[in-house]
Amino acid sequence: MNIILCVTGSIAATESIKLARELKRQGFNVKSFMTDAGTKIIHPNAMEFATGQEVVLDLTGEIEHVKYSQADLILVAPATANVITKFAYKISDNPVNSLLITAHGHNTPILFVPSMHDSMYKSISENIEKIKKETISNEIKFVKPRMEEGTAKFPKIEDIVLESKRIINLNNNDKKKNNGSKLRNKKILISLGGTYEAIDPIRGITNKSSGKMGLELVKEAYSRGLEIKLIVGNVAVEIPKSFNTIYVESSEDMNKKTKELVGDYDIFIATAAVSDFAPITKESSKISSSIDLSLEFKPTEKIIKQIKQINPKVFLIGFKAEYNISNTEMVNLAKKQIKEAGTDLVIANDVCLKGCGFGTEDNQVILVDDNIVEIPKSSKKEIANIIFDKLAKEI
Structure with missing residues (x-):
């Protein structure tokens, strides 16, 4: 199973290394795309180490956005307001958004993991809803962030992996009509x-x-x-x-x-x-600790x-x-x-x-x-x- 892990310019990108390693442990083949902003948070070498594959930073004559657009899942983790909004309006000005737009054209499942300040998250809620409404076959999903300390934080890695597995299994079961379906x-x-x-x-x-x-x-x-x-x-x-x-x-x-x-x-x-x-009777007040107690x-x-x-x-x-x-x-x-x-x-x-x-x-x-x-x-x-x-x- 092939997952393309897209890393964007949120501080939560530091968690993407752990996420990539866990996906590998679960048996997935992981390839990473990074935006320029993402590379300012973590070095591409870290993602190459985590995935075991060269990271895509620019689109070349290999037309990487087409080559990898029909993976089993495109996972954007973390997903910034910038990347989500550009995808909502189909703006392609970086390798990640070019991949997302191409993948959407192939009905490839996409999973966004928003991570940003809560005010920013609220501001782009209409863009998230726009994406959901335009999704015909439920191939685009969002993992809800953890709302803590005024921030839409990166969810637990376990939850992201679980959602990824569900999406991939559902998609593959539809294609193969196997026992799992x-x-x-x-x-x-x-x-x-x-x-x-x-x-x-x-x-x-x-x-x-x-x-x-x-x-x-x-x-x-x-x-x-x-x-x-x-x-x-x-x-x-x-x-x-x-x-x-x-x-x-x-x-x-x-x-x-x-x-x-x-x-x-x-x-x-x-x-x-x-x-x-179960006890036959339940006392309505605390039983004194100074008495001998027998229960039925x-x-x-x-x-x-x-x-x-x-x-x-x-x-x-x-x-x-x-x-x-x-x-x-x-x-x-x-x-x-x-x-x-x-x-x-x-x-x-x-x-x-x-x-x-x-x-x-x-x-x-x-x-x-x-x-x-x-x-x-x-x-x-x-x-x-x-x-x-x-x-x-x-x-």
Whole structure:
């Protein structure tokens, strides 16, 4: 996959080096174009080092703007007010704008990452809207900047890479009509994180779920072009603001919101670690720390068993976390869930394994449906990719 990374004269150009390196790590072939103003922020040698390719600074007899205009994506990061405005009015007076205008003529996807002072960003908003209105096939996108300290700042590199992957995958799936295209525009609901069951206004019980596995599934779904909604409980990860997210606290809140929404979705992945028990009573004021305390608990609602009753057509993926049991026992418990809840696929794992489970970067899971597939210790990102490859074949 080929990405042309255009670097313009914003101070955020210093982040373009990191962005290029991350795109390379993700397997993309990266070629850089720079404006004169961009070269005053960072030296072209830095981009050549980051991409491994000579940087285009001027247009020559090789007609570089035509040669590279049909890449998989033209990524303008950072995009200044100058470059955006010139593109809006199709002014070609530098290598970057010449490339953009030519690429637009080929319907090549273009992704702008605006980075500038907030007053300037507001001033060119009509130019951004002009570009969006003239876009026929949604091939031109903008990543919203982080609005901080009076500046439209460069977004997180991870968010830019994720948006780039989504655009490229959607475009290529349209061309090739491959398995990945089967998931395009499917609506997916994903729950993640733990729940918090209050004892009094400042205390409660929860679990060690961090939301890391769920977030990797969300990212994979987004990059493949699915329409996503998240139900997020207690997490230790940052959820990108661009995702359609509903935040909940208790198991009751999560179950209620799930029942409200799941009827409208094609796929539901129940990654959340919902509490099995909740206090029978919740005190309205802080319980004194000087007394002996005894709590009574009640079982919480098993929402997984109601999903197919609400939406019989939904593809239901359940997660089952166990502690210090054999693989055979885990598989049997997963099959029991399939029988009782109608789950289409269960991801079972033993959270006592060293370096796996809650809060870790890796996991070791067993995929259980009509077949049983044991996945050795892998990153949660790799596991998310495996799950969606399977989903693309079976949906």
